Amino acid sequence: MAYVQAWPFPKNIHELRAFLGFCSYYRSYVKNFAAIMELLMQCLRKGIALESTEKKIEAFEKLNSALMDAPIFGVPHYNPSCKMGRG
Numbered sequence: 216m217a218y219v220q221a222w223p224f225p226k227n228i229h230e231l232r233a234f235l236g237f238c239s240y241y242r243s244y245v246k247n248f249a250a251i252m253e254l255l256m257q258c259l260r261k262g263i264a265l266e267s268t269e270k271k272i273e274a275f276e277k278l279n280s281a282l283m284d285a286p287i288f289g290v291p292h293y294n295p296s297c298k299m300g301r302g
Contacts, residue, residue, distance in 0.1 A: 219279065219282055219283060220279070220283060222234065222279060224267050224271075224272055224275050225265065225275075226265075227265065228258070228259065228265060231255065231258055231259065231265060232259070234255075234275075235252065235255060235256065235259075238252065238278055238282060239252075241282060244282075245278070245281045245282065246281070248278075248281075251274060251277050251278045251281065252274070252278060253274075254270060254271055254274040255271060255274055255275060255278070258271070
């Protein structure tokens with residue numbers, strides 16, 4: 216979890232793809248995922264440079280914080296009274 220918080224803004228397309236791939240794995244937990252990610256996805260198109268503009272940094276930080284707010288990195292709690300999945 217600390218690794219996600221400390222993830223720096225990508226310096227090249229390879230790092231951007233790694234970050235976007237990681238985020239895409241958890242997309243169902245992030246509200247408005249596609250809208251947040253759109254600006255960063257544009258950088259993968261030909262002819263568009265990966266520049267650290269204010270809007271791109273804001274989108275990166277918003278996506279990063281959305282991952283931290285989502286309940287995906289929580290520790291599962293074992294409940295022996297739960298009968299779900301048992302026949």
